[in-house]
Amino acid sequence: MVSADDAVKFIHPGDTVAISGFASAGTPKDTIPALAARIGQVRAAGTDFAINLLTGASVSTDTERLLAEVDGIALRMPYQSEPTARGRINSGTMDYVDIHLSHVAQQVWLGYYGKVDIAIVEVSGITESGELIPSASVGNNKTWLDVAEKVILEVNSGIPSHIEGMHDIYYGTALPPNRKPIMITKVDDRIGQPTFRVDPDKVVAVVRTHSPDAGSPVTAPDAVSQAIADHVLDFFAHEVKAGRLPADTLLPLQAGIGNVANAVLGGLDHGGYRGLSCYTEVIQDGMLHLIKEGIVTHASTTALALSDAGFEDLQANIDFYHSRIILRPQEISNHPEVVRRLGLIAMNGMLEADIYGNVNSTHIMGTKIMNGIGGSGDFARNGFVSIFLSPSTARGGAISAIVPMVPHVDHTEHDVQVIVTEQGLADLRSLSPRKRARAMIDKCAHPDYRDALDDYFLRAQAATGAGQTPHLLGETFAFHQRYLETGSMK
Amino acid sequence: MVSADDAVKFIHPGDTVAISGFASAGTPKDTIPALAARIGQVRAAGTDFAINLLTGASVSTDTERLLAEVDGIALRMPYQSEPTARGRINSGTMDYVDIHLSHVAQQVWLGYYGKVDIAIVEVSGITESGELIPSASVGNNKTWLDVAEKVILEVNSGIPSHIEGMHDIYYGTALPPNRKPIMITKVDDRIGQPTFRVDPDKVVAVVRTHSPDAGSPVTAPDAVSQAIADHVLDFFAHEVKAGRLPADTLLPLQAGIGNVANAVLGGLDHGGYRGLSCYTEVIQDGMLHLIKEGIVTHASTTALALSDAGFEDLQANIDFYHSRIILRPQEISNHPEVVRRLGLIAMNGMLEADIYGNVNSTHIMGTKIMNGIGGSGDFARNGFVSIFLSPSTARGGAISAIVPMVPHVDHTEHDVQVIVTEQGLADLRSLSPRKRARAMIDKCAHPDYRDALDDYFLRAQAATGAGQTPHLLGETFAFHQRYLETGSMK
Secondary structure: OOOHHHHHHHOOOOOEEEEOOEOOEOOOOOHHHHHHHHHHHHHHOOOOOOEEEEOOOOOOHHHHHHHHHOOOEEEEEOOOOOHHHHHHHHOOOOEEOOOOHHHHHHHHHOOOOOOOOEEEEEEEEEOOOOOEEEOOEOOOHHHHHHHOOEEEEEEEOOOOHHHOOOEOEOOOOOOOOOOOOOOOOOOOOOOOEOOEOOOHHHEEEEEEEOOOOOOOOOOOOOHHHHHHHHHHHHHHHHHHHOOOOOOOOOOOEEEOOOHHHHHHHHHHOOOOOOOEEEEOOOEOHHHHHHHHOOOEEEEEEOEEOOOHHHHHHHHHOHHHHHOOEEEOOHHHHOOHHHHHHHOOEEEEEOOEEEOOOOEEOOEEOOOEEOOOOOOHHHHHHHOOEEEEEOOOEEHHHOEEOEEOOOOOOOEOOOOOOEEEEOOEEEEOOOOOHHHHHHHHHHHHOOHHHHHHHHHHHHHHHHHHOOOOOOOOOOOOOHHHHHHHHHOOOO | OOOHHHHHHHOOOOOEEEEOOEOOEOOOOOHHHHHHHHHHHHHHOOOOOOEEEEOOOOOOHHHHHHHHHOOOEEEEEOOOOOHHHHHHHHOOOOEEOOOOHHHHHHHHHOOOOOOOOEEEEEEEEEOOOOOEEEOOEOOOHHHHHHHOOEEEEEEEOOOOHHHOOOEOEOOOOOOOOOOOOOOOOOOOOOOOEOOEOOOHHHEEEEEEEOOOOOOOOOOOOOHHHHHHHHHHHHHHHHHHHOOOOOOOOOOOEEEOOOHHHHHHHHHHOOOOOOOEEEEOOOEOHHHHHHHHOOOEEEEEEOEEOOOHHHHHHHHHOHHHHHOOEEEOOHHHHOOHHHHHHHOOEEEEEOOEEEOOOOEEOOEEOOOEEOOOOOOHHHHHHHOOEEEEEOOOEEHHHOEEOEEOOOOOOOEOOOOOOEEEEOOEEEEOOOOOHHHHHHHHHHHHOOHHHHHHHHHHHHHHHHHHOOOOOOOOOOOOOHHHHHHHHHOOOO
């Protein structure tokens, strides 16, 4: 049992440090600020000090910021969403490797990032037999505890203690040729145990804290988000009518974070649904509400990114939520095998899509990273239907989310089936690229940009004699170049 | 029992026709030429006649050509590789929908392409109880027989009769929420039955033929293919040394069709390997040789695209091959669950890659389709390691296979791990995009193009203040534009 300041003395320049944390949940509260301070001091004294930082996904904003401010991160993997870190990446002083969240555990097991020197993992308690009770996110913690040479545990008494038992930590994964089927056939199937194992000989420090997760704020949907949500709900009704989705229960829902996803979940409140389920990577307040109302029966996730009020609700009604929410390692919450088998309805945000249905989730104007791909590819690629959502414009209309060609592709035409903006919904399934372009321009583009997109599409066909995917290579990025030069794509 | 000419009278303009065939194996031999002739006659008489054509993958060249020549195909799905059809697609007279081969069965079950009016399926025989013995490819035949309203069977006595029993037709797939784990944990696990089922009431015609599959020619590897293969074999040795691949058996191999894949398989002959296995979608002659030598113990596929000599070998040694080769439906040979679990070494060709590791498998100069994505995405995305292979130049050096940005993305930076040309191998794993660019230019690009790529990369960094993925939006496709204007990227 040591102080955070003492614990971080086990961390050395060049170390690969794997920490807990997924979205706003489960980042070590005291150890990381202490590490950032130590790096700052060492650097101030003239010695270089940076680590390679592996996480679940994004971590608490302070964590990412403090480490970035002292230039403490040499390499970052797999997802970030904090402005200071983003600035370091885009200025070339931090390496960022953007991989699918379902790939992280196996790639680290295989040593793609060298050995993991130290893991720093927040837990909500330690059992009498020495097993670890996870906190509000699971992420890659099981893997970190298994592969790291040294372990620092942060035992946080600020996490609702009754969370114990909500987790399902599966120890059956392996590297090939020893992989077995993952026997989840329903969202609420439990295949693991409620605690992490750790080799006590590896634990070099235990730090005690009492710090709740910083609440993940929830904002009410605006008119644009609400319009997007309405189109999605219409689509569900259409698919039910076509016999492709069960009428009451649909299929398990996956939704990204943010206003639009919240609006969709909010809309389910009024859709007459009962007994829905969710298989996703992050649960926010809206999900608690749906569970309480009986609209959602079970929800599986790897993180609880709740607001302060959400955590209070969880705490106050823990007996009710306990059997209805399951927290899994992200290699299971995002596992291609399970995603495919359960048949997820995958709903994820995007920065922009092109008229042929290719999606950019990560890069501003093709060059600067925004966040990362996160789990969107895991769900979109292997899900039952892959839906991407975005307002049709950004920056007060200066940016069109529908463009002739995206300057970075995170999801290809083969993996994108439905695109939704507040203007409408383009159902790209079974359409050839030329027909997709018609749907994208007519249904999804903002009216201010329709003529320019139409003009591009028609001239591209004329210039190339049609073609499977007509493009004018000299002006594919005219929208983006205009924005960079004038501040508007118009 | 009717003639092919009579059988095709069941096919009407606007019908969706699902036929057997995967690569050169298993296309109906007589019915399709009869259908093409009928369409030609009806059209000559002034009536419009076109069908929607669904297949396994490519079908025999004649099939695709004859139907395209009479403008008999309105919509084509999921893969084609024949020049006449390609011309119709690129001139805008044929719709082509390019989807992952593993997605075909479920999308058709869900009705994305409307109802399937008629299936035309080649079989090698009919059992006494009325079940169907598959021929040299399985493809989507199980699905076609299940979903089609009418069925035409072509019973081909030209297929080696002892092929019976080599097939493993799995009837356990379902639509969610009723999906169960697919219990394959080894390449040679059998989970199905040797025959197809068909509702006899749906069978409107049986056509008898005696026509072997047109042999799929094999060419000896040239120096470039051999150099690529050597780099791949070095990589295997490197991965074995790093403890990531089992020394003798590696992990199951998947290889696309063509010279380069053949060279890699040929190279395994001299690598000291024993007890390898393959889990792939097409087997060519080289695989028979490896099996005969004991280098490969078991091979799973959905098609046997053999040369005439290969079929003779199969026939002559059928007792030996019978237990060593398994033919599965393509929804299983390419299934994400199985691909991930077995941990495939995915090796696929490409048209071009960009310096950041995005791969174009399908589009010439961004607009015109070449073939289709086929199964490459199924294997690359969920496999153990995804390797893409290509000569560093095409058309006598006028085209560089390594470019600043690919004008069409079929495999994103998140799904591409290793790129190989005859120049060398770029191991992109764990590298940020800027470091990937260094590896791609130094290891994979042809020396004639290295300076131009370097120049682009350096100027892009300078202009954007580094950035995660530096690009100059005004000249991303300068290589391609130069080729279109001058006939050379130089």
